[in-house]
Amino acid sequence: MEWGRAMRELSTAIDHLATEDPSEIPRLQLVEQLIELHWQMARLQAQIARRTTVRGPGL
Template identity: 75%
Template sequence: MEWGCGVRELAAAIDDLSAEDPSDIPRHLLAEQLIELHWQMARLQAQIARRTYVRAPASDS
Protein backbone atom coordinates (compact mmCIF):
# COMPACT_ATOMS: atom_id res chain seq x y z
CA MET A 1 0.00 0.00 0.00
CA GLU A 2 1.26 3.42 -0.89
CA TRP A 3 2.32 5.60 2.05
CA GLY A 4 -0.49 7.94 3.05
CA CYS A 5 -3.15 6.05 1.12
CA GLY A 6 -4.82 4.87 4.33
CA VAL A 7 -4.99 8.40 5.69
CA ARG A 8 -6.59 9.64 2.44
CA GLU A 9 -9.14 6.81 2.60
CA LEU A 10 -9.85 7.66 6.24
CA ALA A 11 -10.40 11.31 5.31
CA ALA A 12 -12.78 10.28 2.52
CA ALA A 13 -14.72 8.04 4.91
CA ILE A 14 -15.04 10.90 7.40
CA ASP A 15 -16.24 13.16 4.58
CA ASP A 16 -18.89 10.54 3.72
CA LEU A 17 -20.03 10.42 7.36
CA SER A 18 -20.16 14.22 7.47
CA ALA A 19 -22.47 14.24 4.46
CA GLU A 20 -25.01 12.06 6.29
CA ASP A 21 -27.77 13.58 8.37
CA PRO A 22 -27.89 11.56 11.62
CA SER A 23 -31.52 12.58 12.15
CA ASP A 24 -32.41 10.61 9.00
CA ILE A 25 -30.94 7.36 10.39
CA PRO A 26 -33.42 5.05 12.18
CA ARG A 27 -32.69 4.93 15.91
CA HIS A 28 -31.73 1.25 16.04
CA LEU A 29 -29.27 1.74 13.16
CA LEU A 30 -27.94 4.93 14.74
CA ALA A 31 -27.17 3.03 17.94
CA GLU A 32 -25.33 0.35 15.95
CA GLN A 33 -23.44 3.03 14.02
CA LEU A 34 -22.40 4.79 17.24
CA ILE A 35 -21.01 1.55 18.66
CA GLU A 36 -19.12 0.90 15.43
CA LEU A 37 -17.78 4.47 15.33
CA HIS A 38 -16.47 4.15 18.89
CA TRP A 39 -14.81 0.85 17.99
CA GLN A 40 -13.18 2.39 14.92
CA MET A 41 -12.10 5.43 16.94
CA ALA A 42 -10.32 3.14 19.42
CA ARG A 43 -8.56 1.43 16.53
CA LEU A 44 -7.52 4.81 15.11
CA GLN A 45 -6.16 5.89 18.50
CA ALA A 46 -4.10 2.69 18.61
CA GLN A 47 -2.57 3.56 15.23
CA ILE A 48 -1.83 7.09 16.39
CA ALA A 49 -0.08 5.65 19.45
CA ARG A 50 1.96 3.27 17.25
CA ARG A 51 3.19 6.17 15.16
CA THR A 52 3.80 8.42 18.16
CA TYR A 53 6.28 5.98 19.69
CA VAL A 54 8.32 5.21 16.57
CA ARG A 55 11.98 5.89 17.32
CA ALA A 56 14.67 6.92 14.93
CA PRO A 57 17.12 4.10 14.13
CA ALA A 58 20.16 4.02 16.41
CA SER A 59 23.33 5.37 14.83
CA ASP A 60 26.37 3.12 14.50
CA SER A 61 28.75 5.67 16.01
Template identity: 75%
Template sequence: MEWGCGVRELANAIDHLSAEDPSDIPRGLLAEQLIELHWQMARLQAQIARRTYVRSPGA
Protein backbone atom coordinates in the same frame (compact mmCIF):
# COMPACT_ATOMS: atom_id res chain seq x y z
CA MET B 1 -0.02 0.35 -0.57
CA GLU B 2 1.54 3.74 -1.11
CA TRP B 3 2.27 5.94 1.88
CA GLY B 4 -0.67 8.13 2.86
CA CYS B 5 -3.25 6.13 0.90
CA GLY B 6 -4.91 4.91 4.10
CA VAL B 7 -5.12 8.44 5.48
CA ARG B 8 -6.78 9.65 2.27
CA GLU B 9 -9.26 6.76 2.45
CA LEU B 10 -9.99 7.65 6.07
CA ALA B 11 -10.57 11.29 5.13
CA ASN B 12 -12.96 10.19 2.36
CA ALA B 13 -14.87 7.96 4.79
CA ILE B 14 -15.20 10.87 7.23
CA ASP B 15 -16.44 13.09 4.40
CA HIS B 16 -19.13 10.51 3.59
CA LEU B 17 -20.18 10.40 7.25
CA SER B 18 -20.29 14.20 7.34
CA ALA B 19 -22.64 14.24 4.36
CA GLU B 20 -25.19 12.09 6.23
CA ASP B 21 -27.90 13.65 8.36
CA PRO B 22 -27.97 11.62 11.59
CA SER B 23 -31.56 12.68 12.21
CA ASP B 24 -32.56 10.71 9.09
CA ILE B 25 -31.06 7.46 10.43
CA PRO B 26 -33.46 5.12 12.28
CA ARG B 27 -32.66 4.93 16.01
CA GLY B 28 -31.68 1.26 15.98
CA LEU B 29 -29.27 1.76 13.09
CA LEU B 30 -27.93 4.95 14.67
CA ALA B 31 -27.12 3.03 17.86
CA GLU B 32 -25.29 0.37 15.81
CA GLN B 33 -23.37 3.07 13.95
CA LEU B 34 -22.37 4.77 17.20
CA ILE B 35 -20.98 1.51 18.58
CA GLU B 36 -19.10 0.88 15.33
CA LEU B 37 -17.77 4.45 15.20
CA HIS B 38 -16.45 4.15 18.76
CA TRP B 39 -14.78 0.85 17.86
CA GLN B 40 -13.18 2.38 14.78
CA MET B 41 -12.10 5.44 16.78
CA ALA B 42 -10.31 3.17 19.26
CA ARG B 43 -8.57 1.43 16.37
CA LEU B 44 -7.53 4.80 14.94
CA GLN B 45 -6.19 5.92 18.32
CA ALA B 46 -4.12 2.73 18.47
CA GLN B 47 -2.59 3.56 15.08
CA ILE B 48 -1.86 7.12 16.20
CA ALA B 49 -0.10 5.70 19.26
CA ARG B 50 1.93 3.29 17.09
CA ARG B 51 3.15 6.17 14.97
CA THR B 52 3.77 8.47 17.94
CA TYR B 53 6.24 6.03 19.49
CA VAL B 54 8.25 5.17 16.36
CA ARG B 55 11.94 5.68 17.04
CA SER B 56 14.56 6.38 14.47
CA PRO B 57 17.01 3.53 13.70
CA GLY B 58 19.83 3.39 16.21
CA ALA B 59 18.07 5.62 18.72
Protein backbone atom coordinates in the same frame (compact mmCIF):
# COMPACT_ATOMS: atom_id res chain seq x y z
CA MET C 1 -1.65 -0.29 1.15
CA GLU C 2 0.24 2.85 0.23
CA TRP C 3 0.10 5.57 2.92
CA GLY C 4 -1.29 8.34 0.69
CA ARG C 5 -4.06 6.15 -0.68
CA ALA C 6 -5.02 4.97 2.81
CA MET C 7 -5.25 8.56 4.07
CA ARG C 8 -7.37 9.60 1.06
CA GLU C 9 -9.76 6.70 1.72
CA LEU C 10 -9.99 7.61 5.40
CA SER C 11 -10.62 11.25 4.52
CA THR C 12 -13.30 10.26 1.99
CA ALA C 13 -15.04 8.07 4.56
CA ILE C 14 -15.07 10.91 7.07
CA ASP C 15 -16.38 13.32 4.42
CA HIS C 16 -19.19 10.85 3.66
CA LEU C 17 -20.16 10.70 7.34
CA ALA C 18 -20.23 14.49 7.45
CA THR C 19 -22.83 14.63 4.67
CA GLU C 20 -25.28 12.41 6.55
CA ASP C 21 -27.97 13.82 8.82
CA PRO C 22 -27.91 11.66 11.97
CA SER C 23 -31.45 12.74 12.85
CA GLU C 24 -32.68 10.89 9.74
CA ILE C 25 -31.06 7.57 10.68
CA PRO C 26 -33.37 5.07 12.43
CA ARG C 27 -32.49 4.72 16.11
CA LEU C 28 -31.32 1.08 15.99
CA GLN C 29 -29.14 1.77 12.95
CA LEU C 30 -27.72 4.86 14.65
CA VAL C 31 -26.80 2.82 17.74
CA GLU C 32 -25.05 0.26 15.52
CA GLN C 33 -23.19 3.02 13.70
CA LEU C 34 -22.09 4.65 16.96
CA ILE C 35 -20.70 1.37 18.24
CA GLU C 36 -18.81 0.80 14.98
CA LEU C 37 -17.53 4.39 14.89
CA HIS C 38 -16.21 4.09 18.46
CA TRP C 39 -14.52 0.78 17.59
CA GLN C 40 -12.86 2.30 14.52
CA MET C 41 -11.86 5.42 16.46
CA ALA C 42 -10.17 3.22 19.10
CA ARG C 43 -8.29 1.39 16.36
CA LEU C 44 -7.14 4.69 14.85
CA GLN C 45 -6.06 5.99 18.27
CA ALA C 46 -4.05 2.81 18.79
CA GLN C 47 -2.18 3.42 15.54
CA ILE C 48 -1.53 7.03 16.51
CA ALA C 49 -0.14 5.83 19.85
CA ARG C 50 2.09 3.28 18.10
CA ARG C 51 3.58 6.00 15.94
CA THR C 52 3.89 8.45 18.83
CA THR C 53 6.06 6.05 20.83
CA VAL C 54 8.51 5.30 18.02
CA ARG C 55 12.06 6.22 18.98
CA GLY C 56 15.03 6.19 16.72
CA PRO C 57 18.17 8.07 15.75
CA GLY C 58 17.40 11.74 15.26
CA LEU C 59 13.88 11.54 16.71
